[in-house]
Amino acid sequence: MADVSTNYLGLELKNPIIASSSTLTDNINSIMELEKHNAAAVVLRSIFEEEITLEADHITREAVREGFPEELFDYYDKKIKQKNTDEYLKLISEAKAKTNIPIIGSINCFSAHEWTYFAKKIEDAGADALELNLFLLPSKPDSSCEENEKLYFNIVDKVLNEISIPLTLKISHYFSNLASTIEKLSNTGVKGLVLFNKFFSPDFDIEEEKVVPTYIFSNPQDIALPLRWISIMSERVNCDLAASTGIHDGEGLVKQILAGAKAVQIASTLYKNGMEQIDLMLDELQNWMQRKNYGSLNEFRGKLSYSKSNDPALFERVQFMKYFGSVTG
Amino acid sequence: MAINLKGIISPYNALKQAGKKPHTVQYPFEKKEAAERYRGFHYNDLEECIGCGTCATICQNEAIDMIFIEGIETTNGDSGLRPRVDNGRCCWCALCVDSCPTGSLSLTKEYLHVSEDPDSFLLIPGLDNPEGKEKISWISNGNSLLDYQRVPMPELEGKERVKSFAEVVLGYSEEQARAEAARCVGCGICTDNCPVHMHIPEYINAIARGDDEMAVKIIYDNNPLGETCGKVCTRRCEEICAVSKRGEPIAIRWLKRYATEKAKNKDILKEIVNPVILPPNGHSVGIIGAGPGGLTVAYYLALRGFDVTIYEAKDHAGGMIMYGIPKYRLPLDSIEKQIEYMKSIGVKILFNTKVGKDISFNELKQKHEAIYIGIGFEVPYKLGIKGEDAEGSIQAINFLRAINSEKHVEIGNKVVVVGGGNVAIDAARVSRRLGAEVTILYRRRVEDMPADWEEIEGAEDEGVVIHPQAIPLEIITDENNKVKAIKYANAEMIPDPKGGRPRPKIIEGDEHIIEVTSVIAAIGQEADYSFLPDEVINAIEIKRGRIVVNEYQQTKLPWLFAGGDIANRRADAISAIADGYRAVQGIEKLLLNEDIKNGGRLN
Numbered sequence: 001m002a003d004v005s006t007n008y009l010g011l012e013l014k015n016p017i018i019a020s021s022s023t024l025t026d027n028i029n030s031i032m033e034l035e036k037h038n039a040a041a042v043v044l045r046s047i048f049e050e051e052i053t054l055e056a057d058h059i060t061r062e063a064v065r066e067g068f069p070e071e072l073f074d075y076y077d078k079k080i081k082q083k084n085t086d087e088y089l090k091l092i093s094e095a096k097a098k099t100n101i102p103i104i105g106s107i108n109c110f111s112a113h114e115w116t117y118f119a120k121k122i123e124d125a126g127a128d129a130l131e132l133n134l135f136l137l138p139s140k141p142d143s144s145c146e147e148n149e150k151l152y153f154n155i156v157d158k159v160l161n162e163i164s165i166p167l168t169l170k171i172s173h174y175f176s177n178l179a180s181t182i183e184k185l186s187n188t189g190v191k192g193l194v195l196f197n198k199f200f201s202p203d204f205d206i207e208e209e210k211v212v213p214t215y216i217f218s219n220p221q222d223i224a225l226p227l228r229w230i231s232i233m234s235e236r237v238n239c240d241l242a243a244s245t246g247i248h249d250g251e252g253l254v255k256q257i258l259a260g261a262k263a264v265q266i267a268s269t270l271y272k273n274g275m276e277q278i279d280l281m282l283d284e285l286q287n288w289m290q291r292k293n294y295g296s297l298n299e300f301r302g303k304l305s306y307s308k309s310n311d312p313a314l315f316e317r318v319q320f321m322k323y324f325g326s327v328t329g
Numbered sequence: 330m331a332i333n334l335k336g337i338i339s340p341y342n343a344l345k346q347a348g349k350k351p352h353t354v355q356y357p358f359e360k361k362e363a364a365e366r367y368r369g370f371h372y373n374d375l376e377e378c379i380g381c382g383t384c385a386t387i388c389q390n391e392a393i394d395m396i397f398i399e400g401i402e403t404t405n406g407d408s409g410l411r412p413r414v415d416n417g418r419c420c421w422c423a424l425c426v427d428s429c430p431t432g433s434l435s436l437t438k439e440y441l442h443v444s445e446d447p448d449s450f451l452l453i454p455g456l457d458n459p460e461g462k463e464k465i466s467w468i469s470n471g472n473s474l475l476d477y478q479r480v481p482m483p484e485l486e487g488k489e490r491v492k493s494f495a496e497v498v499l500g501y502s503e504e505q506a507r508a509e510a511a512r513c514v515g516c517g518i519c520t521d522n523c524p525v526h527m528h529i530p531e532y533i534n535a536i537a538r539g540d541d542e543m544a545v546k547i548i549y550d551n552n553p554l555g556e557t558c559g560k561v562c563t564r565r566c567e568e569i570c571a572v573s574k575r576g577e578p579i580a581i582r583w584l585k586r587y588a589t590e591k592a593k594n595k596d597i598l599k600e601i602v603n604p605v606i607l608p609p610n611g612h613s614v615g616i617i618g619a620g621p622g623g624l625t626v627a628y629y630l631a632l633r634g635f636d637v638t639i640y641e642a643k644d645h646a647g648g649m650i651m652y653g654i655p656k657y658r659l660p661l662d663s664i665e666k667q668i669e670y671m672k673s674i675g676v677k678i679l680f681n682t683k684v685g686k687d688i689s690f691n692e693l694k695q696k697h698e699a700i701y702i703g704i705g706f707e708v709p710y711k712l713g714i715k716g717e718d719a720e721g722s723i724q725a726i727n728f729l730r731a732i733n734s735e736k737h738v739e740i741g742n743k744v745v746v747v748g749g750g751n752v753a754i755d756a757a758r759v760s761r762r763l764g765a766e767v768t769i770l771y772r773r774r775v776e777d778m779p780a781d782w783e784e785i786e787g788a789e790d791e792g793v794v795i796h797p798q799a800i801p802l803e804i805i806t807d808e809n810n811k812v813k814a815i816k817y818a819n820a821e822m823i824p825d826p827k828g829g830r831p832r833p834k835i836i837e838g839d840e841h842i843i844e845v846t847s848v849i850a851a852i853g854q855e856a857d858y859s860f861l862p863d864e865v866i867n868a869i870e871i872k873r874g875r876i877v878v879n880e881y882q883q884t885k886l887p888w889l890f891a892g893g894d895i896a897n898r899r900a901d902a903i904s905a906i907a908d909g910y911r912a913v914q915g916i917e918k919l920l921l922n923e924d925i926k927n928g929g930r931l932n
Contacts, residue, residue, distance in 0.1 A: 057827075057829070059873055060829065061827065061829065062873075063873055064829070067898060068898045069779075069898065069899070070829060070830055071750075071777075071779035072779070072898065072899075072900060073873075074748075074749060074750065074773075074777075074779050074852070074853065075710055075748070075852035075853045076853070078710045078711065078712070078713060078852055078853065079710050079853065079855060079874070081713055082710060082711050082713060085713070111835065113714075113800075113802050113818070113835060114713050114714055114802070116715065117713065117714055117715040117717075117803075118713070120715070151837075162715075
């Protein structure tokens, strides 16, 4: 058996597969099941700032419709936040008590203010690391790139001041100068970056003529984007990189390690194929390593990264020029 | 026989008139324009009218009756009725117009109506003659018989108030009370908006007549905490007072206060109310919490012969009125007088008995046939910001409870209160009385503050600074984890596209720090249901932190009733009293009516 252990965020993982933040990681039974199927670590389901705000709004509107004065729910969002965060902290403690794998807390926020305090609570509850799932869609025309990016750095700075456990950022690719931003973020003191988070995307129902959510799971083809950026950045950053989105099987896992990832995060494939998919992916990894005569992940990690690959230019091509096109007919 | 020639010719003389223009008035008649201040047919602005019926009451000829009109609905503040005038009876004295509180009723220059149909003389002003709006000749402005100015309530000056916990409101003198009571038109519109539906016109009328004891008796008919309500009621009755349409509403709360304070102690009170206490009926009811709701249930059930016991976790009864409302608004002796009176008619209160700790809920269930829960909201929401657990960061509800229990609380000389409700205002005003400079940080606008406007004004009079649109970010502490300052950000208000209140959004970078000695959080409370066994929690319905009940305050468990903050929509004392009153009816039906008893639920 090859050694598939890895070190991510300073945490010793028995293998590179981390159960990504999802509804599969929001309850203790499911977390224990993930451990049983050899997930090396679990990122708990994100506690969403936006979700709390929306829930408070929804409850208030419903109450007002039933005749309650709106003022009665003046700070109701605080109650919801308190309830959600209390439950979250309880889940961390419970997960730490009942499993032997690293438990990574996760916050999905678009502002730093009150969440830095919660980050500390997550640490106090026993989490091994914290993942900030930063959700800042640059959709406001009046905000400059600098302003948008500054928010990321502000949040990171404030959270880093609060906690001593490793901090990792799960970011989007919506940056005007992605390579530069990733590099700068890696120098802030974070221990890792997860490339990339998957957003909710709207779609249209043309019969009903209304906006609807698009298909929420990733597809294996979605691996291309994180694969490119892990490859480009893995040798340039001062922190670990983890790949997320589109990793559905052992092949995807191998690709990301070849690109330079320290670990991968999976969720869609677990929904589609069940938790035993982790075991299957690990088997595929072992088989591939055996076939290639690799004794550990470090022996091939980053082998196809931008700086080590035989043709780095491929990573920089974005147009389907004839020379690079492989599609015929 | 001589011929009278004149007699022969005279009839023909009349013929010469045939060619002349007639001297009679032509038909149809040419209408003469009435005088500027003529008192003709009535006109009523149907939108302005609230159907108070003062016009019908005042009419000496009984020419006005109040009827429902299609399209006008009954709401709180509008009976849905509108006056109909019998012009066969009307003498156009305009007394109805001059005593119309809203000014909707007027008289017009219209005066002519010829018909053989007597029913056609019945006119619904405004509906039958919409054109009358253009012909109004007599309105009550300048003629009104009503007094639209309230008799001012004597109060301590702001600077004086903050020197002690002395009651701010000094109370009406007899002369002032009579004068204020005399302003009331007795329409009763106010009773609809009172959660208890107190007999407001009746007790105000008794005060106006000089029969204060009768007023007290009437008040206690459906409110056993009349004196409390006379001091701290949120007085929704006054919001819809007919007189308030053009002037200041009748000071209903202050008149209640005046009357109930006439009973100087519980013995006098008992003598005045002289309640009829029915003999024991053998049924037993347990009440959890001696707040306004629980006390109301206990009082009226005890009068009806039930064996009632209140289980109260603290050492005084009253709940939030005892521990939440500062003594400058509701003095301790006033509460104690009311409680002692209740005890004197048979209400039993077990103090320092917390259900779930000193006695289990299941034990209560075994002891009593029905249980009423009125535990209130006593668990405060947290601010959820850094530094909240530091020394000097206090929850308002704990602060007020300690002060009302005459305990010392060290708050220093500079306090920030966070919140915008009555609890926040109370905490701020108490802090002023303890000698601190006080600033309230509220995240919305002043007009969005849930606190009563007069409480807000009172706080400002006493020197409290209100800083709206300010969101606390962090409580800064010193090396000993003691509160040193509070950091907050200013907020802009973002309109809610769905029609709700605008919501505050932090203005990034607009952050400030205030040095403080204490931070008092007052952003809301919730109930602690942990004393309820799982089977009870699972059987009842709790929605948005409140127990769902029917019109008798009955939960989905037939024997379990709930009221007060944990079940109603207003979170004030009068609503809790109303809940208690409804629960009494429900419990009485459940335990005394065999059909309902066997059937379980009351609805």
